[in-house]
Amino acid sequence: MAHLNYEEGKKVVFKGFVILGIVTIAEVMVALVGKGYIIDGFHLPRFIMYSLMITMSFYKAFYIVFEFMHMRYEVPGLVRSVLMPTLLLIWAVIAFFSEGNTWYHWRKKVNDRPISQFSRAASSHSENSLYHIMDTKNQAQEKPMHAESEKKDSTLEKTHK
Amino acid sequence: MAAEHTLHAPEIHEGDSVWSGGKEPFKASYGKLMMWYFLLSDAFTFAGFLISYGTLRFSSPTWPVPDFVFSSLPGGFTHKPLIFVTFMTFVLIVSSVTMVRAVQEGHRYNKKGVVFWMLLTILGGLCFLGCQAWEWTTLMGGEHMTIRRNPFGTHIESGVYLEGDGHDIKAGDTFEKGHTYLIHKHEDVWKPLSYKTETGEIKEQQFGPKAFGALFFFITGFHGFHVLSGVIFLLIIMLNVASGLYSQRKNHYEMVEKIGLYWHFVDLVWVFVFLVFYLL
Amino acid sequence: MSDTHTTHVEKDKLIQELGYDDHFHEHHHGDKYQTNFLTTYIFSQDHKMIARQFLITGIFWAVIGASMSIIFRLQLGFPDADLSWLKPLLGQWITINDAGIGRLDPEFYYALVTMHGTIIVFFVLTAGLSGTFSNLLIPLQVGARDMASPFLNMLSYWFFFLSSVVMFYSLFISTGPFAGGWTAYPPLSALPQASSGSGAGMTLWTVSLVLFVVSVLLGGMNYITTVLNLRTKGMSMWRMPLTIWAFLVTAILALLSFPVLASGFFLLLFDRGLGTSFYLSDIFINGQALDRIGGSPILYQHLFWFLGHPEVYIIILPAMGIVSEVLSVHARKPIFGYRAMVYSILAIGFLSFIVWAHHMFMSGVNPFISNFFVVFTLIIAVPSAVKVFNWISTLYGGNIRMNTAMLFCIGFVSMFISGGLTGIFLGNSSIDIQQHDTYFVVAHFHIVMGVAAFFGMFAGVYNWFPKMFGRFMNETLGKIHFWVTMIGAYAVFGPMHYIGMAGVPRRYYRFDNFDAFKDFDDLNKFITVAAIITFFAQILFVVNFFWSMYKGKKMTEQNPYGSNSLEWTTPIETGHGNWPGKIPTVQRWAYDYGKDDKEFIPQHTPLAEGEEHSSH
Incomplete structure (x- = not known):
């Protein structure tokens, strides 16, 4: 089912590791900078801080599902049948x-x-x-x-x- | 019915669509489908917990600042916000990466590779569990936060302390509205500090919202339980791989793929647990 | 009819020549299935046996649940009557006073009401209905050898069994079973000291339902993957009988809603056992404030009803699917508006997830957010009405066979209409505020999801009994059963609307000490008598069921009803793997009745020369 050959697959894995790592560090930095730990007296507005962190978390979730769990390589029907029900959670x-x-x-x-x-x-x-x-x-x-x-x-x- | 029917080969009018039956429309075996749908339902379980967390947090007038609560490191370091939990996140990401490698080796029918990478994954899982055990021990033993009591409160106004707590806070220290404090226990007695507000009133610290401690231990505990069961299943499947059981099967290393899905799901849940408990 | 009937040989020929060979019987993996008594009847992995297990366990629970309702109906109708004759059955829960009059313990009255609800909703109408018919019909009607994972399917039954044992055990403990209503709202469910049933009784209740959730999830995953992956060649989604569509959507609903219930229960278990306060705040016991603050009981209600509302569709959708199929077969007409039926099932399934708070208008839900719930709730009337009109149109002009299964289908439609209409009242928050927790609500949900779902289940049992046991149920007894139940159900629940409108609240132990409700004493007596008569009609059904299992008229034809769907192409004694040789391939949709002057054309019959597919 892997539509990539072995070497490509290995690269994707390494890339995934780097991306997830960077995003995690970015999240933590936003949290720390935003709350004034890094630069004295500098605070990010809550709204910006929270939306940044939430967006980045959703990006991480997307990356894990689509690359690590191979969702990207599944047929669209499977992707829809698994992901669409989660939309119910919005309401x-x-x-x-x-x-x-x-x-x-x-x-x-x-x-x-x-x-x-x-x-x-x-x-x-x-x-x-x-x-x-x-x-x-x-x-x-x-x-x-x-x-x-x-x-x-x-x-x-x-x-x- | 007409017996003189000329029987001709089945003509399936909806074309050779994958949905016309006799096929796997999602090009996935039933086992993998079932794993996906199990994970979907498990996602709803966690969603139930995290939505409850959000609801209680919204209903609560104050909430402790996570950077203050989760700021210890092994070796007696304090006031190092989020570093330890970032490390835990990394451990889980690395174990996810090794799991992907194990699945890839499975596609190449490389038994040794699968066992090797799965072993690393198991070690990652155990390391994560160890970290969590340390974190819980620190919170419970050191700071006396339990599932029932949350000594982390948040100031609802600015002021100045009138006394010290024998730890970091000294008499005369000032604080700002929104900062989190920790009520310490001295010889089994809680010692809330008194402080003077900007308007000159003398007040005392209150305990923080109970739900914080309860939800933290409950949700991270439930996630930890998933990690633990994941480790156990990984171990069983690794032993099966090593014994050569799967190489005789028609679907080869699909079992590794399925447990891989589960393991990534555990990582996925952690992304959101990390978000709501440690970042927001 | 004989000219339109295909004989055995021809049928087999169709399968032999057009079916496809999956080499199923060449493998020996089937051997582990039915080799001895244990693997045949107890730990069976065969979907047909599991269906029978679900059905019989369901009947067992239905009898218990119904008997409970009779006991508390006696209490409501005849509060002064002497119940000491129940002493041998209920023991300490009947107190006999000095005058020798036996009284039902009020505490136990609540326990009876609670258990009645729990048992009927979960054990009978969820496990007994969708468990039975999903298991029986999904593999047979989609043309599969068995479920995707027979092993997990077996586990699904045994988790249900385990859950049943725990619940059954809780009926006999000295503090009594849980008594805080089947919805188990905190604080009655969260504080073990709140009432006598809130202690061990509630713990067992929760454990039992957690096991039940596991069972439902195992089953649900199986049903979904079987429908997706194991359809036979030619069985595209749009050729599936409506039963399968209904079971598929039911399984999806269960898969998505039961986990949320489980999360609610886990939080509840922590509140009970570990002193957390997820659902507790501002509680006073004997004037003392409890040290449990910061939670909210409404949080539990939200979590519960996020399951609870899909749950009512988990109950009613299988019944709808069965009714659609049976109506069409016995009216000898294609189902009217097949695609509309499917889309309305899907729409109902979707809507069921966004309307849960309409159960909580009186709980203190923000009135602003209630508005949205009202609107979403009322939209459900649209797909429901589509289905009702389609059923009626299917009947219109049909060559109807008035057998028991058909009668129950018609009864279902009648019940669904009358119960559904009161639902429109209750869906409006402004009216619900008046009607909340009165007998109007009791009447509404009993008719629309209690009686209606039971009617669907009866229709299914009468119709597929030959497939399950190779014999027919007795038609005369069946018709008596139907008419008594039909009239009895309206006699029980019709007057309840009236007393509910008058404000009589539900869950009260007795009404005769309230001046406002005294006028309804006679009506309450009438309801009780009607309930007892209806109950005995159900006993008649149980007798008929078990009698017919051994003594019923034998099934001699493979396809006794002249039905199109694939389950009737299997041998009378359907063995392991369902079809002895090849699996039939499907050539047409399931509802070719009365087409081209043929009474029926089974699904695996190829198109004749020049024949077009029925447009649907």
């Missing part, structure tokens, strides 16, 4: 991430509520101050045990705000 990524973002905003809304409405107990050594509002003893005693109703209540309050 999954959009939907899931937007959900994550929503949870963040809703939690923030709950935490930013005026505290006076609630009898706030000292949030002793709660591991994460962001959730201390939920820690109020009164609330907890009114609805013991019912984790789910707790959740729904707070959701309701969130949406009503």
